[in-house]
Amino acid sequence: MNLRFMKKMNKKLLVLAFFTAFGFLRAQDTDEAVLMKSDTTSSTKKVKLDGIAAVIGDYVILDSDIEKTLIDLRSQGASTQDITKCSLLGKLMEDRLYAHQAVQDSLLVSDDQVNAQSDRQIQQLVSQVGSMEKVLKFYKKTDVESFRTELFEINKLRMLSEKMQSSIVEEIEVTPEEVRQFFGKIPEDExxxxxxxxxxxxxxKQPTAPEEEKQKVIDRLMQIRQDVLENDASFNVKAILYSQDPGSKSKGGFYSMTRETPFVKEFKDVAFSLQQGEISEPFETDFGYHIIYIEKIRGQELDLRHILLIPEIPQIALDTAVKELDSIRQQILDGKYSFADAALNFSDEKETKFDGGLLRNPINFDSRFELTKMDPALYNQVRNLKDEEISRPIKEDDQRGGPPKFKIMKISNRYDEHKADFAKDYLKIQELALREKQFKAIKDWMDEHIDDTYIHVNTDNRGCDFANKWVKE
Structure with a gap:
């Protein structure tokens, strides 16, 4: 697998990220679905309802599924110029093989997890277009229930597929020697x-609420807790009325989670210390103060509801943070501190202060950010900064609902466009080497399980030049 192939695979992965899965049906060994229909002469004739493009294990892919996927890609703004019916069918077959094998290997996802994901998607769609009625009209659905049913089927297949793919590559690593060999095999001109x-x-600088404001929030949470425990008030309703968590407020504070769910440690520690039906005491995280009610325990999975209240930060605390940053900035400009020393001594951000304030790219934890791939919000904060210039204080709101923070920023280094250098670009080359090894593992897995799984490809599609050997001799 050379770099040209890697580039094709990367492009393929980018396009496939838009795919949605349709056609969750029981397998039938037939080339087309037909409907028996009576005419006026009482004779019956076959009317083609929908062609079956392929069957993978227990999953059927209809011709209409391919058309739906193409329409979905276009609606999301993806270019479909180089996408063929055969390439779409090949990807849909891959998704279903992953999902089929996930079930065989007992890599299951619960209905609650799928429903929670569907709820989040519906909330996002409603917030984007303004109402549920507009969402249904856009997706040409007559009612919410039919929309939820289809969304459930789509998400379950996708989540099974992702779980299977993750299990294939999760333990794959590359050694420094493998990285060196990978780079050495790339021709100079490639x-x-x-x-x-x-x-x-x-x-x-992270402004904090004064102690009296924190105590107000704690007292309010204790009142809510007492009302639920002693007066049988609804925790669900309380969360809808009072919670300041935008991600769960409309659902009555509901989350379904496991120990692997990406919640902050303090939240998970409290959640998994409670029994079913128990309500926690108020506790603090970076977002504010919470109480948790455990609705149901299913093995290692919890259904919970929580209420988040955020102590009010007075304007004087916000103004103080800006003044402190202005002072720190001036001391750096006057030469009293280097930027790195000032970060170590004064920054409230523990993730960066011990590294000279240096930001890490969340994709690969490298210190460099490629301009064309930067988060737009971060790019807008630094785009006008010159080398060694230090910004004025910038306010940054927390999109997750936490308190705002203020910061001063500096561009420490610029790197011009350049051909890969093993020493300077080791982390990026390591990422490419790892990806190649993962691709090979997935290809080997695919070849093995295609042989072991019932697969039927409609005669109209057997001439496709598939990436995998779907058509068996």
């Missing part, structure tokens, strides 16, 4: 070119 990059450092 080595990747990395775009212009920045290294960015910041010093953060």
């Amino acid at each position: 080595r990747p070119v990395f775009g212009a990059e920045l290294e960015i450092a910041q010093i953060v």
Whole structure:
């Protein structure tokens, strides 16, 4: 697998990220679905309802599924110029093989997890277009229940597929020697070119609420808890009325979670210390103060509801944070501190302060950010900064609902567009080497399980030049 192939695979993965899965049906060994219909002469004739493109294990892929996927890609703004019916069918077959084998291997996802994901998607859609009625009209659905049913089927297949793929590659690693060999095999004229990059450092001040405001929130949560326990008030209703968590407020504070769910440690520690039906005492996280009610325990999975209240931060605390940053900035400009020393001594952001304030790319934890791939919000904060210039204080709101923070920023280094260098770009080359090894593992897995799984491809599609050997001799 050379770099040209890797580039094709990357492009393929980018396009396939838009795919949705349709056609969750029981397998039948037939080339087309037909409907028996009576005419006026009482004779019957076959009317073609929908062609069956392929069957993978217990999953059927209809011709209409391919058309739906193509329409979905276009609706999301993806270019479909180079996408063929055969390539779409091949991807839908891959998804179903993953899902089929996940069930065989007992890599299951619960209905509650699927419903929670569907609820989040519906909330996002409603917030984007304004109402549930507009969502139903856009997706040409007559009622909410039919929309939820189809969304459930789509999400379950996708989540099974993702779980299977993750299990294939989760333990794959590359050694430094494998990275060196991978890079050495790339011809000089085919080595990747990395775009212009920045290294960015910041010093953060996080305003905090005074103790009296924190106590007000704690007392309010205790009142809510007492009302539920002693007066049989509804925790669900209380969460809808009072919670300040935008992600769960409309659902009565509901979350379904396991120990692997990406919640902050303090939240998970409390949640998994409670018994079914128990309500926690108020506790603090970076987001504010919470109480948790455990609705149901299913093995290692919890259904819970929570209420988040955020102590009010007075304007004087916000103004103080800005003044402190202005003072720190001036001391750096006057030469009293280097930016790195000021970050270590004054920054409230523990993730960056011990590294000179240096930001890490969340994709690969490298210190560099490629300009064409930067988060737009981060790019807008630094795009006008010159080398060694330090920004004025910038306010940054927490999209997750937490309190705002203020920061000053600096571009520590700029790297022009350049051909890959093993020493300078080791982390990026390591990522490419790992991806190649993962692709090979997935290809080997695919070949093995295609042989072991019932697969039927409609005669009209057997001439496709599939990436995998779907058509068996």
